[in-house]
Amino acid sequence: MLWQSSQWLWLLAALAIPLLIHLLRRDATREITFAAVHWLQRKRQHKKRLLLREKWLLLLRLLLFALLAILLAQPLLQRDNEASEKVLLVDPRIERAELETFLGESPGFASVLWLLPDPMLISESRPQAPDLWRTLSNLADAGEFRRAHILLRNAQNPSGHGALSVSPYWQWHALENGSKENSSPLPRLALLGEGPPWLEAVLRQLQGTAAPQLELQKLTAASLAGASEQDWLIYDTAGELPVALQQFIRDGGLLITDRRVQPTEEIQFVEIAGGEALQAAALGRGSWLRYGRDWHSADFFHRPDLPEKLWQQWCAQDWALQARGRGLWSIDTPPGIAVADAEVHRFRLMPIEQWLLLAFVLLLALERIVALARPAAGSDGHD
Amino acid sequence: MKLTDPLTLAATRDLVWLSRHIAEGMLLGMQHSQRRGAGIEFQQYRSYEPGDSIRHIDWKLFARSDRYYVREAEQESQMHVCIALDTSTSMAQPSFIHPQLNKLQYAKCWIATLCWLLHRQGDRFSLLALNDGGTRFVPEGQGEGHHRRVSLELERLQAMGHWPGEDQLAPLWKRFEQRCQVVLVSDFFERSGEISAFASRLHAAGRPCLPLQLLVEAEETFPFDGELTIRDPESPAVTELSARRQRADYLRAFGAAQKALAARFAAQECPLTSVAIEQPLEQSLRHFVDAHSRIG
Numbered sequence: 183m184l185w186q187s188s189q190w191l192w193l194l195a196a197l198a199i200p201l202l203i204h205l206l207r208r209d210a211t212r213e214i215t216f217a218a219v220h221w222l223q224r225k226r227q228h229k230k231r232l233l234l235r236e237k238w239l240l241l242l243r244l245l246l247f248a249l250l251a252i253l254l255a256q257p258l259l260q261r262d263n264e265a266s267e268k269v270l271l272v273d274p275r276i277e278r279a280e281l282e283t284f285l286g287e288s289p290g291f292a293s294v295l296w297l298l299p300d301p302m303l304i305s306e307s308r309p310q311a312p313d314l315w316r317t318l319s320n321l322a323d324a325g326e327f328r329r330a331h332i333l334l335r336n337a338q339n340p341s342g343h344g345a346l347s348v349s350p351y352w353q354w355h356a357l358e359n360g361s362k363e364n365s366s367p368l369p370r371l372a373l374l375g376e377g378p379p380w381l382e383a384v385l386r387q388l389q390g391t392a393a394p395q396l397e398l399q400k401l402t403a404a405s406l407a408g409a410s411e412q413d414w415l416i417y418d419t420a421g422e423l424p425v426a427l428q429q430f431i432r433d434g435g436l437l438i439t440d441r442r443v444q445p446t447e448e449i450q451f452v453e454i455a456g457g458e459a460l461q462a463a464a465l466g467r468g469s470w471l472r473y474g475r476d477w478h479s480a481d482f483f484h485r486p487d488l489p490e491k492l493w494q495q496w497c498a499q500d501w502a503l504q505a506r507g508r509g510l511w512s513i514d515t516p517p518g519i520a521v522a523d524a525e526v527h528r529f530r531l532m533p534i535e536q537w538l539l540l541a542f543v544l545l546l547a548l549e550r551i552v553a554l555a556r557p558a559a560g561s562d563g564h565d
Numbered sequence: 566m567k568l569t570d571p572l573t574l575a576a577t578r579d580l581v582w583l584s585r586h587i588a589e590g591m592l593l594g595m596q597h598s599q600r601r602g603a604g605i606e607f608q609q610y611r612s613y614e615p616g617d618s619i620r621h622i623d624w625k626l627f628a629r630s631d632r633y634y635v636r637e638a639e640q641e642s643q644m645h646v647c648i649a650l651d652t653s654t655s656m657a658q659p660s661f662i663h664p665q666l667n668k669l670q671y672a673k674c675w676i677a678t679l680c681w682l683l684h685r686q687g688d689r690f691s692l693l694a695l696n697d698g699g700t701r702f703v704p705e706g707q708g709e710g711h712h713r714r715v716s717l718e719l720e721r722l723q724a725m726g727h728w729p730g731e732d733q734l735a736p737l738w739k740r741f742e743q744r745c746q747v748v749l750v751s752d753f754f755e756r757s758g759e760i761s762a763f764a765s766r767l768h769a770a771g772r773p774c775l776p777l778q779l780l781v782e783a784e785e786t787f788p789f790d791g792e793l794t795i796r797d798p799e800s801p802a803v804t805e806l807s808a809r810r811q812r813a814d815y816l817r818a819f820g821a822a823q824k825a826l827a828a829r830f831a832a833q834e835c836p837l838t839s840v841a842i843e844q845p846l847e848q849s850l851r852h853f854v855d856a857h858s859r860i861g
Contacts, residue, residue, distance in 0.1 A: 211792035211805065217655035217754050218784040219797045219804055221818035222811055 186256035186533070193251035200243035204236070242549040249542045259534045265328035265351070268292035271301060271321070274311045275335040280357055284333060288355075297321075297332065315342030322347035322521045331355060338512045340409070340434055340467065346511070346518030349526075354513035368501050369413035369436075372399040374427075378418050378440070378477050380488065388493055394501060409433030409468065418477075422446050432466025440473040568845035574674045575666035580716040584677030591678075591847055592685060610634040645689045645705050645743060648676050650722070651751030651760065652696045654798040657724035658752070661783040662843050668779045671842040672750050673719040675777070677712075678850055679748065684712045692718055693740065697733055698726040702740070727799055728759050741767065747774045753826055753837075761829055768833040775857050776830050777849075778839040784819065785841065787812050 185191065216222075270291040272281055281304075285291065295301035296309055299320040314334070321327050329351040337356035373381070381398075388396060401407055404424040407415055415435055417427060420442035428446070431437050451461035451472060459474030475482065482488075511517045569587055577583045613622060613633030623636045650672055659667040676692070683690045684707070691705035692715050703718045741747070747767050751760055753776070767774040783789070789808035796803055823839065830837040836856050840849035 211794050212789070213794040213796065214661075214789070215658065215796045215798050216783075217658040217752060217798050218815075218819060219795050219802075220754060220756075221822060222795065222804055222806065222815050 184258040186258055188255055190251060190254035190256075193254060194248065196251065197244055197247050200240060200247060204240045239549065239552050242545060242552060246542070246545050246549060249538060249545060253535065253538050253542060257534060257538075265325055265330075266292060267329045267331075267353075269327060269330040270294045271297040271327065271330050271332045272304060273297050273314070273332075273334045274309050276333065276357060278308070281333075284355070284357065291331070297334075301327070313342060314339055315346055319344070319347045319518075322349050322518075323526050325526045328526055329353075333357070334513060337514065338510045341511050341517065342467065346516075347521050348516050348518045350520040352516070354516065356513050368394055368396070369504075370399065370411065371396055371414045371416070372401050372407065372412040373416045373418075374401045374404060374407060375417065375419045377416060380477065380483055381416065384488075384492060387490075388496075391493065391497075394497070396496075407435070409435040414438060417443060419443070428465070431468040431470055434467035436468055437470045438472075439470070440477040441475050443472070445470075568847050570845070571660065571663040571666045571671075571843060574846060575663065575670055577674065580673060580677045580720050581713050583674060584681050584712075584716060587674070587678045587846055587850075588681035588685065591682070591850065609637050611637060645691070645745040646683055646748060647691045647693060647705070647740070647745045648679065648748045648750065649693045649695060650676060650719075651728060651749075652694045652722050652724050653727050654696075654724050655752055655754050656779070657798060658781055658784075660781045660842055661788070666842060667724075668752060668781065668842055669722065669724045671846070672779055673722065674846055675850060676748075676750060677716045677719055678846060679853075680712050680715050682850075682854075684708060690715065691740075691745075693737070694718075694722050695729055695734075696724075696726040697729045700729060700733065700737065702737075705743075705745075728755065728763075730759075734763065738770075741770060741772050745772055747772055748777065749774050750777045750779065752780065753778045761826070764830070764835075765833065768835070773835055774833065775835050775853075776837045777853055778826070778837055780839060780841050782841045782843050787815050787819075 268291050270285075270293070272294060274296050276284075281294075285294070294304040296304060296306065297314075297317060298309055298312055299317050301321070302309065318332075321330075328349050330349075331353045333355040335356070336358050385396060385398065399412065401412075401415075404426040407426060407430045409430055410433070412430075412435060414437075415427070415430060416438045417423075418439070422444050423437075423439075423446060425446075427437060449463045449465065449470070451463045451470075453474075454460040454462055461472045461474050463470045463472070473482075477483075567590075569583075573583070610623065610626065611634065613635050617635050621635045621637075623634050626632075626634045652669065656669040656672065657667050659665070680690050680692075687707070689705045689707045690711070692701070692703040694701040701718060701722065703715050706714065749760075749764055749767075753760055755761060764774040764776060787808070789812075791808060792805070793808050794803060794805050827837045827839075838849070838853045838856050840852070
């Protein structure tokens with residue numbers, strides 16, 4: 183038996199209350215003067231000291247207290263769950279029409295649920311898209327979904343922190359196979375705002391070399407930035423970092439700014455060795471690269487070796503390797519640790535409060551009936 | 566007829582008045598005149614009616630008045646009723662329904678009422694209160710004054726001690742040398758048949774002993790529940806028991822004892838009247854009188 187709030191189980195100690203009351207009441211025997219006692223003395227009583235009067239009432243009261251404690255502790259009943267192959271878990275990012283199409287193509291699912299840490303029926307309204315990585319890890323050891331079909335929007339999805347647990351029996355589906363953007367190994371670079379003056383010079387110089395060419399995408403608003411569309415974002419507006427850009431970092435992007443951009447919250451920057459006043463901070467899945475001074479200043483701009491130095495480093499990167507190492511996983515080869523059969527929770531936890539409540543009310547009524555039906559202990563036994 | 570309720574019996578301070586009240590209530594509608602007939606004490610003349618014996622005609626008066634008159638005298642009752650009341654401690658047993666009323670109080674009211682009835686029919690009566698602490702005796706007498714005497718004596722009685730022993734009873738027997746009827750009022754809870762022995766001896770002496778047994782309802786039904794500590798009024802012993810378990814045994818033993826007692830008195834041709842003190846007094850008195858129609 184599992185308890186949702188087991189701290190209430192100490193209330194079981196209250197079982198001592200009715201027991202004590204009954205034990206105390208037992209001592210309070212009634213004293214009467216009875217002239218016909220002669221006919222009572224024929225048979226001597228073998229008196230039991232621990233005789234409990236009204237055992238039924240006591241039992242009922244003990245049960246009532248126990249039930250109260252159990253009710254508050256909220257027990258969870260384990261129910262056996264057969265792993266069904268007819269379950270479809272649907273990524274909440276998928277539109278309903280797309281889902282209908284998919285179901286039309288591959289019928290035969292007994293139940294279709296939203297892919298959530300606690301899956302809901304598809305008839306419920308569409309929930310917020312959860313962190314796919316974490317959701318899958320949560321569901322990996324649920325016996326119910328051990329052999330479920332999982333329908334994702336994209337075949338390739340960003341990885342998360344920690345290890346992904348998966349069920350080896352999951353069957354994967356995706357609406358869009360492959361990824362068009364990810365064919366290029368080069369990072370997708372975007373610029374928000376005007377951009378620093380050195381950037382143009384750098385790009386111009388790069389065009390004359392054999393190094394991989396940069397394509398600079400120009401964004402007009404911070405809300406357009408997204409980790410799935412861009413990999414690097416150069417931001418050059420003094421002031422606080424917009425929320426949309428913070429989300430961009432957390433989703434796995436790399437933000438490049440200079441000193442004038444301030445974080446809204448306390449962020450621990452780490453100095454990168456090399457004497458270039460470079461700072462980096464990890465935020466969520468991405469990171470923030472910050473130049474420690476103002477890159478509009480003359481001593482930054484008037485360095486003849488700067489573009490050269492930058493592009494030497496640019497060219498030295500093995501972009502293909504990095505693209506492969508970019509945190510993405512594909513449904514064709516799901517990463518992570520397969521959860522062994524032994525670790526699967528074969529049971530589902532079911533709340534049984536309503537039954538307990540019903541039993542409690544019935545017992546309470548029964549206790550009242552029994553207690554009121556018995557003659558009052560202090561009366562003369564007539565009324 | 567409105568019956569007297571137990572609380573009135575328990576609360577009364579004036580036995581004389583209460584007993585007269587109850588008795589008169591019982592006598593309502595009965596012939597209100599005293600019996601008259603042949604006797605020594607002259608009471609009245611009345612005109613001759615067919616059927617009267619010619620022997621009773623006063624011829625001298627006939628000579629004077631030329632009418633037949635019959636001489637009537639107050640009929641003198643030969644009956645003497647001695648009321649013996651057990652005043653041992655067990656008679657202090659209160660009712661469990663009306664704790665104010667106990668057996669002795671009920672007995673006092675009952676006896677006073679009976680005495681008034683006896684008085685109204687011209688009988689003589691005496692009172693004998695018995696316990697081993699001292700026997701109280703009111704010698705036989707007649708009339709309203711005697712009824713008051715008996716009532717006052719009754720009011721003074723208190724329950725204590727046990728039924729008197731043989732040696733204490735011995736001087737009492739001379740009281741029963743004259744012809745009399747004995748009304749024995751007790752609960753008949755006896756240790757070794759001493760009360761029954763007393764009654765048998767009276768019976769053997771040719772003095773009919775009319776028994777009235779006073780009970781409380783709880784003694785007949787044993788309505789208790791749970792653990793009981795029971796004190797015996799006539800002994801220091803204390804019994805502790807569980808009422809529910811004992812009830813059946815008690816009722817059986819008590820019923821058997823009652824049956825034996827009734828059989829003993831039936832053998833003496835004096836049926837036992839058992840009365841629960843929760844019962845109205847008029848009713849119990851009526852039962853008693855009906856059972857021994859010689860008095861009524």
